[in-house]
Amino acid sequence: MKSLFPLTLLTCLPLLGQLVPSEILAKDQAITEAQSDQIFKIVRAVTKGASEVVFPIFSNRNHIGYGVSVGDGKLIAKASEVVPRPKLLVKTKEGALPASILGAYPEQDLVLLSVDGLKAPAAKWVDGSGLPEGAFLAAVRPDGEAAGFGVKSVAARSLRAEDQGFLGVEMHPNDFGDGVRINRVVRDSAAAMVGLRPGDEILAIKGEVVKGFHEISARLRRLKAGETVDILISRNGNELKFRPTLQGSRAKEPESEQLRAMNSKSGSRNQVRDDFGNVVQSDMELESSQTGLPIIDLEGRIVGLVIARAGRISTLILPSIEIEEMLKSEPYKLDQRPRSVSERSRR
Amino acid sequence: MNNLIISLTLIGLQILSAAPTLESLSDLKALQERVQNVVVAATPATVSLISLRNGSAGSGVTVSAGGLVLTAAHVVQGSREMIVVFPDGREERARVLGANSTRDAAMVQLIGDGPWAFVEVGESDLLVTGDFVVAMGHPKGYDPTRRPPVRFGRVMTKDRSGFITTDCTVIGGDSGGPLFDLEGRVVGIHSHINVEEKAINRHAGITGFKKSWNKMLAGEKWGLLGSDGNGMSRPVIGVILGKKAGALVVQAMPSGSPALEVGVKIGDELLRTGDAEISSLDDLRKFLIDYEAGDRLKLVVGRNGEELEFQIMLAGLRAY
Numbered sequence: 174m175k176s177l178f179p180l181t182l183l184t185c186l187p188l189l190g191q192l193v194p195s196e197i198l199a200k201d202q203a204i205t206e207a208q209s210d211q212i213f214k215i216v217r218a219v220t221k222g223a224s225e226v227v228f229p230i231f232s233n234r235n236h237i238g239y240g241v242s243v244g245d246g247k248l249i250a251k252a253s254e255v256v257p258r259p260k261l262l263v264k265t266k267e268g269a270l271p272a273s274i275l276g277a278y279p280e281q282d283l284v285l286l287s288v289d290g291l292k293a294p295a296a297k298w299v300d301g302s303g304l305p306e307g308a309f310l311a312a313v314r315p316d317g318e319a320a321g322f323g324v325k326s327v328a329a330r331s332l333r334a335e336d337q338g339f340l341g342v343e344m345h346p347n348d349f350g351d352g353v354r355i356n357r358v359v360r361d362s363a364a365a366m367v368g369l370r371p372g373d374e375i376l377a378i379k380g381e382v383v384k385g386f387h388e389i390s391a392r393l394r395r396l397k398a399g400e401t402v403d404i405l406i407s408r409n410g411n412e413l414k415f416r417p418t419l420q421g422s423r424a425k426e427p428e429s430e431q432l433r434a435m436n437s438k439s440g441s442r443n444q445v446r447d448d449f450g451n452v453v454q455s456d457m458e459l460e461s462s463q464t465g466l467p468i469i470d471l472e473g474r475i476v477g478l479v480i481a482r483a484g485r486i487s488t489l490i491l492p493s494i495e496i497e498e499m500l501k502s503e504p505y506k507l508d509q510r511p512r513s514v515s516e517r518s519r520r
Numbered sequence: 521m522n523n524l525i526i527s528l529t530l531i532g533l534q535i536l537s538a539a540p541t542l543e544s545l546s547d548l549k550a551l552q553e554r555v556q557n558v559v560v561a562a563t564p565a566t567v568s569l570i571s572l573r574n575g576s577a578g579s580g581v582t583v584s585a586g587g588l589v590l591t592a593a594h595v596v597q598g599s600r601e602m603i604v605v606f607p608d609g610r611e612e613r614a615r616v617l618g619a620n621s622t623r624d625a626a627m628v629q630l631i632g633d634g635p636w637a638f639v640e641v642g643e644s645d646l647l648v649t650g651d652f653v654v655a656m657g658h659p660k661g662y663d664p665t666r667r668p669p670v671r672f673g674r675v676m677t678k679d680r681s682g683f684i685t686t687d688c689t690v691i692g693g694d695s696g697g698p699l700f701d702l703e704g705r706v707v708g709i710h711s712h713i714n715v716e717e718k719a720i721n722r723h724a725g726i727t728g729f730k731k732s733w734n735k736m737l738a739g740e741k742w743g744l745l746g747s748d749g750n751g752m753s754r755p756v757i758g759v760i761l762g763k764k765a766g767a768l769v770v771q772a773m774p775s776g777s778p779a780l781e782v783g784v785k786i787g788d789e790l791l792r793t794g795d796a797e798i799s800s801l802d803d804l805r806k807f808l809i810d811y812e813a814g815d816r817l818k819l820v821v822g823r824n825g826e827e828l829e830f831q832i833m834l835a836g837l838r839a840y
Contacts (some may be wrong), residue, residue: 197685197719201649204539207673208650211542218545226666292526307559307654309552324555326669337665343710347572349613384611387570391609391664430693432660438715439689456671456689456716471549485718486659486671486689508755 203325204272209322216311216319216332216487219473223313224477226296228265230272230286232258239284239315239465240272241478242502244295251464251480252277253445256507261287264315276504281491282445282480285504296467298493301453301476310455310490312466312479320466323457329492331450335421338396340364340404342375349385352376352407363417376412379407393419401481406428432484439485446481446489451491539650551652552703558611558654559670563607563702564637567695568662569595569614569628571601577661578698579668580628582638587630588737590641591696591731593619593649594707594745596626604630606637607664618736622680622743622754622809624711626696627736639698642705644684651675653690655721657697657710662751668697670795676719680802682728684708687719699723742812752825755813755834761790761801765781768799770821780817782830789822808834 226242229248235257240248248263253260261272267290275285302312304325311319331337341362342355350372356363375389376382379402383389396402398421406413425447428436436442441461459466461482468477468490477490541546565582569591578595580587589604596616604612612632619626630636647653655671658745673688686699688839690710699708708723735787744754758768758777768790773780790798794817811817813836820829 197677207543207676207678208539212548215542215545215548305559306558306667307552307672309548309555309558309672324670326670326671327666330665340731346570346575349603349611385603386611387603387605387662388609388611389613391605391662394664397611409836429692434690435713439691439718454666455671456669456673458689471545471552484714485691485713486669486694 196284210281212322213319214419216322216471217317219310219469219471220313220317220319222297222473223467223475224317226293226317227261227313227315227465228288228291228293229315230255231262231264231269232466233260234262236462239479240466241296241467241515242289242291242293243285246288246291246292246293247275248272248286248463249278249287249478249496249500250284250286251445252279252282254443254461254464255284255286261286261333263291265291266403268294272506276506278499278502278504280450281495281499282449283491283496283499296466296475297363297475298495298497299470299474301470301474301492303357304470304476309471310457310476311348312457312459312463312468312488314466320463321457323455323458323488325453326456326487327454329453330452332422332447333450334425335398336450337422338398338400338402338419339422340369340393340417340419342369344375344386344389348384351384353383355406357458362421367417368417369404369417370408372408373413373454374407375404376407377403379403380405392397392418394422436484441482444485446483449489450492451483451495452480453492454483455490456486457488459488533822539648540652551776555652555654555670555672556684558658558700558702558704559656562639562654562656562698562700564575565668566607566656566658566668566698568605568693570605570662571596571599572601573599575587577583577658577693578695579657579693579710581656581698582630582636583641583706583707586834587614587632587636588638589614589628589630589664590698591628591707591727592624592711592724593621593626593743594624594711595696596628597621602628603727604628605658607667607799608623609664618732618738618740619738620728620743621741621745623732624724624738624745625709625729625732631710635824637661639700640703640705641730642701642703642707643680643727643730644678644707645723647675647678647684647701649675649677653688653707654700654701654702655686655687655690655694655710655723656700657690657696659691659693661693665743670802673721678725680806682723682725683711684723685719686723688712688721689718689751690721732794735810739811743809753803755808755836757804757819757832758835759790759825766806767822768801768804776835778832778835779830782819782832784819784821785823787823788828790819791822791827792818792820794818812836 240250267337341364343357565578671688714720
């Protein structure tokens with residue numbers, strides 16, 4: 174049974190029983206497979222550095238992900254996949270070595286592992302923030318093969334709602350024109366604190382004229398919590414200026430049923446996949462058991478680490494600069510902050 | 521001499537239509553640069569479209585400085601006006617023009633003064649399996665914290681009704697968004713996916729859009745999504761055809777048949793509809809995708825060595 178989905182976010186699905194997916198003919202399949210082989214073969218020329226610092230991690234003989242060496246016999250790996258699992262073993266050329274947990278970095282969902290007898294150089298993290306969207310990226314396995322190949326789909330950003338500016342006004346999504354009417358002001362919000370009221374019409378934000386709900390929402394969400402903004406409104410025919418200090422958004426929009434269906438059927442996903450303060454999005458196809466792989470650009474430089482398979486179109490990558498910065502601080506001991514990691518994985 | 525020219529042209533076409541091959545790292549870097557150039561040019565023209573009626577979100581792409589936007593028919597279904605959000609957050613309104621649902625093709629027109637950022641329209645019929653393509657759109661609806669996510673892939677296959685299948689992964693909200701060739705020309709519009717196959721993402725081919733262009737521009741809405749020209753409401757000329765010595769011959773006509781009404785006879789050979797040569801049922805079916813019941817067109821048949829021309833009005837299959 175094939176499941177076909179139209180791609181709008183509709184409240185109800187049209188009947189698409191008659192939509193038939195085109196079969197991919199063997200001759201077409203052969204062409205694209207040969208092409209993939211060519212690409213993966215070319216990429217192999219630049220994977221050496223990354224392949225020497227990555228190791229598969231097992232728990233009770235199940236492969237649960239990868240870890241990247243940070244020197245001194247230590248690896249970093251995805252915390253929510255590794256921490257809850259018993260009997261961690263790291264496979265190396267010298268054999269399987271037991272690993273123990275030194276601590277965790279809950280902000281990044283990473284764990285620091287100590288592996289007795291591991292001899293591996295530390296990964297050389299390189300800032301890839303200059304790579305434009307559309308740049309080619311590859312995830313590298315210990316054998317030097319690319320596990321995945323794709324592009325930088327979206328530049329580094331925070332996925333956390335609390336990092337987006339929140340004013341606390343409700344408007345009708347279809348409202349459009351000179352002045353957008355506030356229907357409700359959220360209690361204790363930035364808007365309430367400066368005295369914005371229902372019936373006020375928003376004319377401009379930071380001196381720029383705004384003319385619809387979506388435009389206002391976009392402007393505000395691009396600002397940071399804590400930022401003070403000029404807002405021009407019209408009240409009873411008078412223009413008034415307010416200077417609210419934005420809060421962070423309170424609620425994250427839940428994934429719709431339709432999107433969940435599309436995402437969950439398109440392969441495995443990690444439990445912790447959206448709570449990141451700084452990640453790059455790629456269209457690279459990977460499985461949820463492939464977190465922890467180093468990501469390289471076409472120069473072979475390690476520009477990040479796979480932190481989650483998030484859905485059909487999305488693999489999330491922690492940028493190297495984020496990891497370098499993180500490694501300057503001590504990890505939280507799991508018995509000190511026993512709930513921090515598991516809490517995040519439940520959210 | 522003429523023959524020679526023809527054969528040379530064919531060779532030329534074969535070279536052009538071979539799937540691209542990559543041999544070295546510098547080939548791959550050159551490809552990367554082309555993809556990045558497409559992204560830069562395509563980003564400002566890739567818009568989010570939101571229905572004023574029910575808030576459902578899809579995508580679209582501007583293809584003229586005057587603000588003509590291409591999208592999928594199922595994105596605009598039931599709406600007369602759409603909210604348009606540009607990647608920079610600018611919000612506008614657009615009027616829904618026409619749609620051919622069989623092709624999942626639609627057009628909307630931005631309201632307000634241009635010029636608008638736009639991209640060129642390409643030709644999907646020239647694509648071959650293995651051609652590199654770039655998909656853009658606004659998956660999950662408009663998100664101000666990002667630009668339209670870039671997806672890279674290849675043409676996996678094409679089908680006879682003009683849809684293209686690629687391994688550029690698309691998802692809810694991408695519908696109506698553009699698929700580009702490496703020249704940055706729109707070659708497809710995201711339509712639907714097989715959720716269990718990451719390599720089956722289907723896009724309405726732009727060549728099909730071009731065939732329906734004038735009717736959509738004039739505001740006509742027709743067709744049925746998923747019918748590929750085989751649906752129960754498809755337009756027909758009202759003949760049952762059979763092959764006879766290589767010719768397509770009228771074998772029967774039901775009562776009320778448009779062809780029967782204008783004087784087509786059993787035994788006539790079907791030659792052309794409109795200006796298209798018809799030599800198989802498949803030719804006729806493909807031709808009729810861009811028409812609907814009530815449309816008038818020219819029908820040319822052969823009878824006793826002579827060509828006869830008729831003007832007929834297409835009927836809906838359901839009328840029988």
